[in-house]
Amino acid sequence: MQPFTTHTGIAVPFLKDDVNTDHIAPVQAMRALKPDYKALLFMRARQRDDGSEDPDFVLNKPQFRNPGILVTGQNFGAGSSRESAVWSMLANNILVIVAHSFADIYRENCLQNGLLPVTLAPVDAETFEARVIAANGAAPFTVDLEMQRISGPGGADIVFEIAAADRMRLLEGLDDIGLTLKHADEIKAWEARMAAAQTWLQTAREQRG
Numbered sequence: 001m002q003p004f005t006t007h008t009g010i011a012v013p014f015l016k017d018d019v020n021t022d023h024i025a026p027v028q029a030m031r032a033l034k035p036d037y038k039a040l041l042f043m044r045a046r047q048r049d050d051g052s053e054d055p056d057f058v059l060n061k062p063q064f065r066n067p068g069i070l071v072t073g074q075n076f077g078a079g080s081s082r083e084s085a086v087w088s089m090l091a092n093n094i095l096v097i098v099a100h101s102f103a104d105i106y107r108e109n110c111l112q113n114g115l116l117p118v119t120l121a122p123v124d125a126e127t128f129e130a131r132v133i134a135a136n137g138a139a140p141f142t143v144d145l146e147m148q149r150i151s152g153p154g155g156a157d158i159v160f161e162i163a164a165a166d167r168m169r170l171l172e173g174l175d176d177i178g179l180t181l182k183h184a185d186e187i188k189a190w191e192a193r194m195a196a197a198q199t200w201l202q203t204a205r206e207q208r209g
Contacts, residue, residue, distance in 0.1 A: 001114045003173035007095040008142040009068010011132040011152070014058055016072060020079030021106065025088045037084065037091035059092075063137030069096045071132050077106020086113045096143045098150075100125055111166055114173060116145060118160050128158055145170060 025040050041059070048054050058064055070089065076099040077085060086109045089097065097110065098118045110117045120128060131154035132141070141152030145167060149157045168174075 001112075001173045004095065004114050004116055004145055004170040006142060006144045006146070007068060007116070008140050009093065009095070010064060010066060010137050011069040011071050011098075011135065011141045012058055012064045012067045012094075012137075013129065013132045014070055014072045015129060017074040017100075018078055019072060019076050021077055021082050021085040022079055024077070024085040025082060027082070035084065037088045040084065041088035041092050041094075061137075067092060067094050069098060069141055069143065070094050071129060072097065072099045074100045075103055076101070077103040077109075079103070081105045081109065083109050083113065086110055086115055089115055098125075098128065111169060114170065116143065116162075116170060118143065118150070118162070120158065120160055124158050124160075127155065131155055 023045065024042060025037075026043050042057070046054060046057050046060055053060055055061070059067065076097065085106065089095075090113060095114070096116045096118060098120060100122075101119060102110075102117050107117045128150065131152065135141075135153045139153040141150060143150050145162070148160055148162060148167075150160065151157045
């Protein structure tokens with residue numbers, strides 16, 4: 001997992017509520033041995049019934065074909081847990097999602113894969129959405145995790161909150177395994193103490209082996 005410090009990119013206004021993971025990454029398209037995660041993102045929404053590209057879908061518009069930040073509504077990522085709904089974002093260089101709220105499992109999957117989920121205060125969210133719409137893909141925004149600020153066209157920097165533990169794991173590029181390995185010395189010391197204090201456990205392990 002790559003550490004996240006700052007990310008600059010075009011912000012895409014996808015202002016919908018209750019977008020679920022099957023909408024983000026349709027399960028039918030993941031049956032291939034090596035799915036094309038870039039093409040997977042919003043695959044059904046990108047196409048008309050005849051399979052042709054829908055020019056009205058926001059990510060098909062010329063100014064949003066190279067996105068960096070997705071701006072969306074309430075309860076983003078609802079539905080089943082599937083990491084492909086995050087991998088498809090990363091494959092399209094979307095490293096930040098700014099939403100009114102996230103489904104818990106989807107937010108955790110974002111953190112596990114180095115994608116920054118940002119929730120703004122209601123007034124700031126409305127202001128930021130208006131700025132994104134006004135920019136219309138003509139200029140990028142920058143999200144700085146170290147400073148916890150969003151900067152870009154149309155106004156002053158916007159400050160966002162994030163839990164200290166979530167901020168740390170993104171800045172250091174740590175998934176759950178990485179977080180555990182930060183305590184490798186303590187784990188080894190505990191195992192040594194247990195081996196000395198409960199020798200019968202070591203004997204039982206050797207007999208099973």
